[in-house]
């Protein structure tokens with residue numbers, strides 16, 4: 192169900208991103224990312240994830256699941272697969288930023304073993320802080336299985 196995202200998927204990725212974020216990335220922006228070095232792009236029905244590896248560090252650039260497809264395990268499966276993929280490319284740690292108020296994403300990240308290592312004050316438009324989360328790879332077996 193999860194596969195590598197390709198340029199043919201950009202329209203679907205942009206559609207999903209627009210449903211998930213006020214400042215969404217369009218097809219051109221997503222395409223530039225997909226073509227850049229160290230990128231892991233994975234897509235599943237209703238969702239996708241982009242991550243980037245540089246040396247032994249990886250970063251989640253975005254993860255998005257269509258509101259109509261949420262709470263079915265797609266986000267968790269995409270993130271777990273992205274973790275495996277960046278690990279295979281040599282990453283030993285993975286970072287991401289998440290808005291303090293984004294309880295859904297924070298719950299998902301916590302389930303996979305990401306923990307809080309910092310805060311960026313007023314990171315988002317509107318002044319909301321971002322939390323910086325980190326996981327050491329390979330992930331410890333955490334959370335409940337499906």
Ligand SMILES: CC(C)(COP(=O)(O)OP(=O)(O)OC[C@H]1O[C@@H](n2cnc3c(N)ncnc32)[C@H](O)[C@@H]1OP(=O)(O)O)[C@@H](O)C(=O)NCCC(=O)NCCS
Nearest residue numbers: 211254255256261262263264265266267289295296298299
């Ligand atoms: C965050 C997001 C990707 C989760 O996708 P999803 O496919 O719904 O997530 P899953 O179904 O895999 O959820 C896995 C677990 O995460 C937790 N979780 C997910 N959504 C949650 C919510 N709204 N409230 C509380 N916990 C939640 C639950 O523990 C869930 O397991 P459960 O359904 O068995 O209880 C999705 O909500 C999304 O696209 N949000 C908008 C974009 C976004 O905020 N991206 C992250 C930016 S940092």
